[in-house]
Amino acid sequence: MSTSPLNKAPISQLPLSDFTEHRAALMAKMPNSSIALFPGASELTRSNDTEYAFCQNKNFLYLTGFNEPDALLVLLKDEQGKAESILFSLAKDALHEIWQGRRIGQIKAVQDYSVDKSFVVAEIDSLLPDYLDGKSQVFFGFSNHDFAAQVFTWLKQVSGSIRQGAKTPQHLTDVDPMVAELRLIKTDNELALMRQANHISGLAHQRAMQKCHVGKFEYQIEAEILHEFARHGARHPAYASIVAGGDNANILHYTANNEVLKNNELLLIDAGAELAGYAADITRTFPVNGKFTTEQKAIYQLVLDAKNLAINSIKPGMSFAKLNVLTNAFLTQGLVDLGILVGDLTELISDKKVKEYFIHGLGHWLGLDVHDVGDYHISTDREQLRAFEVGMVMTIEPGIYIPLNDLSVAEKWRGIGVRIEDNIAVTATGFENFTVNSPQTIEDIEDLMAEIQKA
Incomplete structure (x- = not known):
């Protein structure tokens, strides 16, 4: 039992190592030939052209530490168990940054957040079907109905290419309980x-x-x-x-x-x-x-x-x-x-x-x-x-x-x-x-x- 006050130097953020460890712990629970998808939050309009203070999706934040809107984290595990992390984020935009603030961009996303690859958000729809193709299991949060609908759109694209050799994942799994156990x-x-x-x-x-x-x-x-x-x-x-x-x-x-x-x-x-x-x-x-x-x-x-x-x-x-x-x-x-x-x-x-x-x-x-x-x-x-x-x-x-x-x-x-x-x-x-x-x-x-x- 302890009721002592702070006895160590205070910290104001988690080190990068915690986020990489969170991702590694989750990927260790994923089977080979699987993919997990985690959307970030979007900004919410408060009144006309003003937004509420941005609050990141907490599962996404837990796995990345990345605090920009409209991002997507993709975790891949191939048939041999090799893991890969991919972050989609908003592109650098000089005009936007004058009006709204700076963005991390894809180069610094890899450098500062220790993901393997980073692409712009605009490339999600063209790349996701390829990442899904051939995987046996897809993990995503079932409670996010809008994102779940988007996952099914990508899966439909994969199934539409079966004649060309595409293979649609056979198992869909709610990832939220897995992340919840880690976060606990x-x-x-x-x-x-x-x-x-x-x-x-x-x-x-x-x-x-x-x-x-x-x-x-x-x-x-x-x-x-x-x-x-x-x-x-x-x-x-x-x-x-x-x-x-x-x-x-x-x-x-x-x-x-x-x-x-x-x-x-x-x-x-x-x-x-x-x-x-x-x-x-x-x-x-x-x-x-x-x-x-x-x-x-x-x-x-x-x-x-x-x-x-x-x-x-x-x-x-x-x-x-x-x-x-x-x-x-x-x-x-x-x-x-x-x-x-x-x-x-x-x-x-x-x-x-x-x-x-x-x-x-x-x-x-x-x-x-x-x-x-x-x-x-x-x-x-x-x-x-x-x-x-x-x-x-x-x-x-x-x-x-x-x-x-x-x-x-x-x-x-x-x-x-x-x-x-x-x-x-x-x-x-x-x-x-x-x-x-x-x-x-x-x-x-x-x-x-x-x-x-x-x-």
Whole structure:
């Protein structure tokens, strides 16, 4: 177990060697005489002739590190097992580069990204049928329906040349589960990058506490968070930040962030930085005025203790299913002690009554995606049975949500929403908590906010 802060020099991107190793690991799983196809993302129009900030397809990014739109990665394995990587990318274009920015081009794609060959995007349709011809198996992502349709167009071109000796691949395989299994286990460099993304995100949560005052708008606190991300090199959030004051915390994916922060209410912030494509996902809940009420303190401490119970149980061989049993029983007992749940404890646990107030899952995989890829081995009764392995990274995020309109509980509890979320890596001896530099105990939060409000 480790809860120490950064103890190595921070990194802001993965080295090229990681991407070549990712490709090699995937090609080792491909049979001889096969081909795998990975499209990059395209730019998306936001309004008229402006685009959203570009976000690369994460499988493509995992295998290349290449961050231009409309690219295509082709991995080939011949009948003798010789592997080859080919990158199609946008051509150098002087006029485009004046208006929109520089492009890597084909020469530097080979030099800087360690692929064997690179061609311009315009050559894809003429070259792909030749690459498919004679292969026995084609790997591509079935979930990308537009690209799948394009693959079938190329295959149709191959089948149209059968009389001329062409051979159409006989087996089509969804490559996404194969890549997901690789992405689920992080390399040392990926772990270092995620550790740094967490460190930056922790600084942002500290800043939010420091800048919080009654009367500010939620979006003003969001701006402070984004400022801190960018100040440390993470130009984009990993997801739309949730800055939810008072009863808004009981809306799980609240992103309007447009209401005034009020006295004697809590502020729930779910926000994480993205660094070189890798996500942090952290939640902190604290009092707007810097001081927990008695009821807020009781709910907050219960959630914090549940989170720590779950995290301290993490080790190789543990599973979300086992953690859920521990956490749900603990939260049930806590809600009974507070008088929020009433009845026989054994029956309440058996009936999962805690889910009336803990209404989401305990955690999820984390990596290039916030809700990262990887099989949970879900059973028929929806238990996540997969055993944890060294190199997996996950969130642990228990919460208790009591909306203002919940008339089944005493009025003093209504409008309280608390979630606390850390990012955890599984190690050989247990776990490492990446989320260590933003306050989470009641005392630490109140002390930090008292210092700022005195200043």
